[in-house]
Amino acid sequence: MDTSLFLVQLLNGVQYGLLLFLIASGLTLVFGVMGILNLAHGSMYMIGAYLAYYFTTLTDSFLLAFIISGAIALVIGIIIERCLIIHLYKRDHLDQVLLTVGLIFIFNATQSFVWGNDPLGVEVPEILSGSIGLTDIIEYPVYRLFISLLCLVVAATMYFTINKTRLGMMIRAGESDRAMVENLGVDISKLFTIVFAIGVFLASLAGIVSAPIVSLVPGMGEHVLISCFVVVVIGGLGSIKGAFIAALIVGIVDTYASVLLPQVSSMSIYLLMALILLAKPQGLFKN
Amino acid sequence: MSQTILEAENLCKFWGGLKALNELNIQFKDNQLHSIVGPNGAGKSTLLNTLCGAYPATSGVILYHGKPITNLKSYEFCRAGIGRSFQKTNIFHNATCLENCCIAAQQRIGGSFNLFRKRSKNRQITEIARSALEQAGLSARADIRAAEVSYGEQRQLEIAMVLATSPKVLLLDEPMAGMGHEESQTIISLLKELKKRYCIVLVEHDMDAVFELSDLMTVMVDGQHLITDTVDNIRNNPLVQDAYLGNDDEVF
Amino acid sequence: MSIFSNKSEKIFIYLFFAIGLFIPLFLEGNTFYINKFSTIIILAIFVMSLDYLVGRTGMITLGHAMFYGLGGYIFTILAPEYEAVNFWVYTFYVMLISGCIALIVGLIVLRTSGIYMIMITLALAQMTFYFFADSVEYGGQDGLFIYIKPETSIFGLSFLDLENETHFYYLCLLSLFNCFVFFKVIMNSSFGRVVDALKENPDRATALGYNIFHFRLIAYVLSSSLAAYAGYLFALQFGFVNPSMMSWDISATALVMTLLGGLGSVYGAIIGSFMYEGLHYYIEHLTEYWMFFMGALIIVLVLTLKHGMAGFLNNLSGGKR
Numbered sequence: 001m002d003t004s005l006f007l008v009q010l011l012n013g014v015q016y017g018l019l020l021f022l023i024a025s026g027l028t029l030v031f032g033v034m035g036i037l038n039l040a041h042g043s044m045y046m047i048g049a050y051l052a053y054y055f056t057t058l059t060d061s062f063l064l065a066f067i068i069s070g071a072i073a074l075v076i077g078i079i080i081e082r083c084l085i086i087h088l089y090k091r092d093h094l095d096q097v098l099l100t101v102g103l104i105f106i107f108n109a110t111q112s113f114v115w116g117n118d119p120l121g122v123e124v125p126e127i128l129s130g131s132i133g134l135t136d137i138i139e140y141p142v143y144r145l146f147i148s149l150l151c152l153v154v155a156a157t158m159y160f161t162i163n164k165t166r167l168g169m170m171i172r173a174g175e176s177d178r179a180m181v182e183n184l185g186v187d188i189s190k191l192f193t194i195v196f197a198i199g200v201f202l203a204s205l206a207g208i209v210s211a212p213i214v215s216l217v218p219g220m221g222e223h224v225l226i227s228c229f230v231v232v233v234i235g236g237l238g239s240i241k242g243a244f245i246a247a248l249i250v251g252i253v254d255t256y257a258s259v260l261l262p263q264v265s266s267m268s269i270y271l272l273m274a275l276i277l278l279a280k281p282q283g284l285f286k287n
Numbered sequence: 288m289s290q291t292i293l294e295a296e297n298l299c300k301f302w303g304g305l306k307a308l309n310e311l312n313i314q315f316k317d318n319q320l321h322s323i324v325g326p327n328g329a330g331k332s333t334l335l336n337t338l339c340g341a342y343p344a345t346s347g348v349i350l351y352h353g354k355p356i357t358n359l360k361s362y363e364f365c366r367a368g369i370g371r372s373f374q375k376t377n378i379f380h381n382a383t384c385l386e387n388c389c390i391a392a393q394q395r396i397g398g399s400f401n402l403f404r405k406r407s408k409n410r411q412i413t414e415i416a417r418s419a420l421e422q423a424g425l426s427a428r429a430d431i432r433a434a435e436v437s438y439g440e441q442r443q444l445e446i447a448m449v450l451a452t453s454p455k456v457l458l459l460d461e462p463m464a465g466m467g468h469e470e471s472q473t474i475i476s477l478l479k480e481l482k483k484r485y486c487i488v489l490v491e492h493d494m495d496a497v498f499e500l501s502d503l504m505t506v507m508v509d510g511q512h513l514i515t516d517t518v519d520n521i522r523n524n525p526l527v528q529d530a531y532l533g534n535d536d537e538v539f
Numbered sequence: 540m541s542i543f544s545n546k547s548e549k550i551f552i553y554l555f556f557a558i559g560l561f562i563p564l565f566l567e568g569n570t571f572y573i574n575k576f577s578t579i580i581i582l583a584i585f586v587m588s589l590d591y592l593v594g595r596t597g598m599i600t601l602g603h604a605m606f607y608g609l610g611g612y613i614f615t616i617l618a619p620e621y622e623a624v625n626f627w628v629y630t631f632y633v634m635l636i637s638g639c640i641a642l643i644v645g646l647i648v649l650r651t652s653g654i655y656m657i658m659i660t661l662a663l664a665q666m667t668f669y670f671f672a673d674s675v676e677y678g679g680q681d682g683l684f685i686y687i688k689p690e691t692s693i694f695g696l697s698f699l700d701l702e703n704e705t706h707f708y709y710l711c712l713l714s715l716f717n718c719f720v721f722f723k724v725i726m727n728s729s730f731g732r733v734v735d736a737l738k739e740n741p742d743r744a745t746a747l748g749y750n751i752f753h754f755r756l757i758a759y760v761l762s763s764s765l766a767a768y769a770g771y772l773f774a775l776q777f778g779f780v781n782p783s784m785m786s787w788d789i790s791a792t793a794l795v796m797t798l799l800g801g802l803g804s805v806y807g808a809i810i811g812s813f814m815y816e817g818l819h820y821y822i823e824h825l826t827e828y829w830m831f832f833m834g835a836l837i838i839v840l841v842l843t844l845k846h847g848m849a850g851f852l853n854n855l856s857g858g859k860r
Contacts, residue, residue, distance in 0.1 A: 037654050087842055093653050094599055098798050099841045101791045105834030113828050222787060226665050229658035237654060266673050270666030274647060277659065281650045341746065365748030377743045379736055390736045394748040398729045400757070406732045452747060 004138045009255050015144050017251020018151035019206050023224060024231040024243040025158060026202030032238035033174045033195045036088055039100035040080075042225025043107035044200040048073055048207025049216050050115055053122050056211070062125035066208055073204030077197035085196060086189070108218060117218050122211040147209055154202070155244065162240070171195065175238065227254075230273045236283030246284060289316035292486040293338065293369070293456050298347035300330075300337050300510075307333040309510040311347070315456065320482040322489045322497045325507035326530060331490045332374065334507070335458045338488070339371040340364030351456075365394065370454030372445040374461040374490075380434040384425055384444055387433055388416035391451035416451050422481070423447035424473060439470040446477065457487045463496060471496055498522070506530060542723040547852040548806050552719065555809060559712050563705045570704045577704070577776055579816045580711040584718050585769035586796045587808035591722050592762040593794070594803030597738035598649070598755060599657050601790050602664030605644075606763040608785030609637050610770030612671065615683045615780050626689040626701065630768065637767030638760050645759040649752060664785055672782040682781025685774060701775060711772060715809070718765060722805050725761070734758060795837055801849025810849060 027041045051072055055065030080103070088096050124143045131139040162168035170191055173181045182188045206224075214220070227250065235246030250269050257268035264271070276284065293315040300308035307330050315321050323331045336342040338349060340361040349357045351367060359367065379387050389406070392415040393399055407413065420426050423443045428436050433444060442462055449457055462478075463471045475496050481487060482500070491497050497504065497518075504521045506513040508530045514521065521527055543549040559576075566572050589603045613633050618624045648659050671677050688701040691710075699706040725731055737744040737751040744751050774780045783789075792815070800811025818836070822829035844851060 031654065037657065084838065084842075093657065094593065094802070095841050097599060097601070097657060098794060099838055101795060102834040102837030102841065104791070105830045105837065107834075109828040109831035109834065113831070226661060226787065230662050233655060233658050233662065263673060263675075266669035267666050270662050270669070273659070273662055274666070277647055277651075282655075339746070360750075362745050362748050362750050365746060371746060373743075373746075377740065377746075379739050379743065381739055382735070386732075390732055390744075391747050393729060393732060399733050399749070399754070401729045402725045403728055405727050406729045409729060412729075448747070 004135075005259075007134075007138055008140060009259055010252065011140055011144070011148075013252035013255035014248060015148045015151075015251070016255055017248040018148050018155075019210060020224075020227060020231050020251055021244050021247035022151050022154060022206040023203045024228045024235070024247055025155075025240050026199035027228055028232050028235075028238055028240060028243050029171070029202075030196055030199035031232075032240075033171055034085075034089070034192050036085060036196075037093065037096050037100070038085075038196075038199070039097060039225065040103035040107060041200065041203050041228065042221035042223070043104050044073065044077070044203040044221075045207040045210075045224050046111060046216075046221030047076065047107065048204030048209075049122075049211045049214070049220065050111060050120075050207075051204070052208040052211040053115070053120055053216055056122050062122070062212070069208045070201065070205060073208075074197050074201050076204075077200035078193055080200070081193045081196040086192075089192075104222070107221070112218060115216075120216040122216070124212040143212060147213075150209060154205070158240065167194070227269065230269050232283075234273055234276050234283055236285040239283075239285045242283060242285030289318055291315065292317045292352060293488070294350040295334070295338065296348040296350060298334075298337065298349065299345045300333055300342055301345045306510050308337060308344075311507075311510075311512050313505055313512060313515060315486050315488055316503075317455075317486045318483060319502040320478060320487040320489055320500050321503045321505065322491060322501040323505050323507060324491075324494075324497060325513070328509070329507040330510040331507060332460060333510070335371065335460050335488065335490055339369050339458050341371075365452055365454075368453070368455035369458065370449035370452050370456065371458040372449050372460060372462055374464050376438075376441045376445060378433045378441060378444055378448065380432070382433060383430050384420060384433055384436065384440075384447070385413070385416055385429040387444055388419045388447050388451040389413060391448040392416050392419070392453075395453050415453070419447045419451035422450055423477060439466055439473065442466060442470075442474065443477070446474070446481075450481075455486060457481065457485050459487060459489050459491075461491055462489075463491060463493045475499060542720070542727060545853055545856070547849070547856040548804070550856070551810070551852065552806055556712070556716060563708060573704045573708050574776070575816075577708045577711045578773075579812050580708075580715050581769050581772045581776065582793075582796070582816065583809045583812040584711075584715050584772070585766050586793050586800070586812050587715075587718055587722065587805060588762045588765040588769065589793045590797045590800070590802065590805055590808045590811075591726075592758060593797060595726060595738065595805070596734050596755060596758045596762075597741075598759065599653070600648075600660040601657050601787065601794070602660030602662075603763075603766055603793060604785050604787070604789035605660075605664035605667045606637055606641065606766040607770035607773070607789060608667065608671070608780065608782065609640060610767030610772075611774030611780035611784055612677065612683070612770075613637060613767065614771050614774055615685055616677065618685070618689070620686060623687045623690045626691045627693060629689060630771065633767055633771045634764040638764040641760045641763035642756070644763075645756045649755050649759060661787055661790070664787060664790060668782050668785040671785070678781065680782060682779055685778045685780075688775055688778075707776060711776075714768070714772065718768075719806065719809075721765075726805070730754070730757070795833075798837065798840060801851075801853075804849035804853075807849035 023045055027038065030036055030038055048069055051069035052065050055068050056062050059065060084099060088099060128143045128146050130142055132142050133139050162171055170181065170186050174191060231243055231246045231250050234250065235242030253272055254269050258265035291314045295311050295313045298308055298311040311334065323334060325331055333342065337344050340359060344357050348355050351369065356367060379390060389412050392412045396412050396415065398409055417429065420429055423446050425440060425443050425447055428440055433441065446462060463474050471493060478487065478500050489500065501518050503515060504518055505515040506521065506527050513530060514524060514526060562576065563573055585607055592598050592600060610633055613636050614629055617632055618629060644663060648656060651659055672680050677683060691697055691699040691701060699710055701707050733749055733754050737749065737754055741751055770784060796811035796815045797808060799814045800807030800809065818833065819829060822832055
């Protein structure tokens with residue numbers, strides 16, 4: 001593989017990894033603070049993508065679609081938390097799995113009903129289309145750079161929020177000792193609603209932003225969810241830093257594998273996960 | 288002269304910078320009840336947890352019948368004969384009292400990998416379980432679900448389960464926790480009987496009970512051993528009185 | 540029979556197998572329904588194995604379909620293409636090989652618990668899915684075909700012709716019965732005593748000296764082998780295997796059936812499978828988007844009827860456990 005291909009694939013891998021981080025961070029945030037494993041997290045990614053498709057088609061403006069879809073995703077997150085997730089806090093893991101599986105069924109049926117089963121696509125927005133020359137020979141799509149940049153901005157925002165703001169402090173405290181936080185007068189139920197809404201918003205954001213570069217098909221949510229699990233398992237559950245590093249590793253491995261070893265490309269990240277688990281059963285960064 | 292069954296030699300348990308147990312040297316003898324007392328945070332529960340293998344020791348040695356067992360896995364401690372009861376009731380709530388003891392007994396007797404033989408068919412296990420219940424005074428409640436017996440009876444069940452494992456050493460973590468004076472009497476009589484046959488290490492806050500039962504007492508402060516002596520000597524020891532001053536623990 | 544835990548279980552099992560025994564007589568060669576029942580019975584075996592794992596041993600897996608698929612694939616790969624092999628011999632092979640695979644998977648997976656286990660089992664199942672879907676020698680996405688069904692002779696005597704739908708149905712029914720009896724026996728055994736203990740209070744079980752990892756591993760291997768057996772029957776019924784047998788939604792759906800029937804009841808697996816498939820069949824005639832209603836039903840059940848149908852029936856008959 002020559003250098004230019006190597007570099008392009010590296011950029012692709014990083015971009016994919018950053019996107020995975022966006023999704024995985026939402027999942028791990030919700031689990032870390034609330035103790036809830038939301039299997040419908042992938043569905044939120046799918047919802048983001050399909051909403052982006054819908055509003056782009058409707059308004060002809062990706063930017064508008066971006067904003068509206070994001071807002072709707074936040075609202076959906078709040079509704080789900082207030083109506084359903086709220087009942088899971090005192091229940092065991094199995095109840096979480098089953099309820100969120102029910103949600104997946106509902107979301108998938110709704111998607112099928114509204115948009116059908118044929119693959120759909122969204123056009124890359126004008127201002128971000130085209131390629132930019134990175135070196136003499138390599139050209140790289142602007143939109144993919146935009147995605148990577150966006151993810152980095154979100155990651156930085158997350159870092160800042162968690163480490164430097166009051167909300168972040170509550171999140172960190174809630175992660176380690178829920179009961180204590182409650183006793184300190186923090187409105188836990190409001191915190192949980194916020195955290196859950198942000199968590200699923202992150203997944204939807206990833207979906208919105210992916211819409212122009214992936215094919216919108218039924219089942220796209222679960223596919224991404226499982227990749228997300230791999231990231232979280234490798235990175236260590238509850239650790240956002242771990243999710244970041246693991247996501248990059250997974251993104252890069254998956255991208256290179258599909259180029260270098262097409263026969264095992266789909267399996268590659270799972271093999272990676274299995275190997276890491278053999279060495280470190282709690283993931284790379286135990287929380 | 289009683290034999291030393293269990294011994295801690297320079298035992299340390301550190302949680303990062305916190306020295307929960309610091310260079311502890313204590314010997315526990317057979318057929319004796321040896322209490323561990325001290326103010327809150329002294330490390331009493333940590334000591335029990337380390338002696339039964341729930342917490343791996345940071346350094347030092349635990350000797351059992353003279354042999355070091357410090358590096359055994361947690362489940363191997365019970366198999367060796369070191370039984371432990373819990374401060375917070377930790378029974379199998381959905382099983383009957385008898386079944387609770389059967390579970391305990393089966394580990395020692397064996398047959399756990401028998402997939403086909405009906406569990407009730409193993410008479411030996413049932414007998415040991417019944418005997419343990421009887422020793423703990425729970426024979427009448429054998430077939431009642433553990434969740435349905437009274438709190439005091441659940442504490443008795445805690446001890447019965449340990450007895451069913453045919454231990455040599457009983458590590459009892461506040462067996463009278465949450466019990467009133469009358470209920471405690473049952474446990475106290477039980478322990479008086481048991482100490483004739485076992486080496487008992489007792490952590491307890493009920494000082495009346497401690498004074499009544501103990502052959503030896505060890506006072507711990509801040510993870511360290513302060514003094515080990517008979518009840519009378521401890522009572523009159525100014526160092527011990529110092530250690531308790533300013534705490535809301537029981538006063539002598 | 541003392542293998543029953545309560546009255547409703549006893550009544551249900553007697554009723555179910557009595558009806559099951561005589562149904563083909565009433566259907567008079569209506570092979571569509573006989574086949575449908577065979578399929579659901581095979582599913583019930585799979586779900587029962589999952590219920591044992593999740594409901595009785597407390598290990599939540601989202602990758603159980605992996606063994607379902609493996610059961611089918613192991614047979615198809617091992618058996619020579621144009622020869623009728625012996626059903627019983629290959630049953631042994633399938634279960635042995637899947638058991639070995641389960642042992643290896645268990646060694647990786649069972650050192651984790653709770654959330655991790657859910658994610659890892661799902662990921663490993665997905666890996667297996669891709670292994671077959673991307674493979675060339677194993678048929679890729681299309682899978683493999685079984686051209687000749689096995690013959691069922693024992694010592695030269697053969698009673699069942701697997702090409703005959705009714706015979707195959709009785710084989711499935713017999714298998715389900717054996718599966719049920721097997722699980723009840725091991726649940727009532729000394730081994731079952733430890734499994735109950737470690738499900739309810741793993742810390743105490745460890746404190747009592749049990750190495751709970753060993754017990755979980757054995758339960759996992761047993762359950763997975765039976766899941767593989769179900770997959771093997773599925774493959775024989777339809778004459779093909781493909782990677783979709785291992786997809787996550789088979790695992791999730793099985794979990795739902797377990798919920799419907801009553802987690803941990805084991806016989807509830809039969810109820811759950813028939814309920815789910817029945818609802819599926821019924822609602823699908825009304826609307827293409829039956830999944831929506833199934834999803835809603837699941838949510839309602841999780842929030843209200845916690846113990847599924849078996850719990851409901853148990854309460855009706857005033858039973859214990």
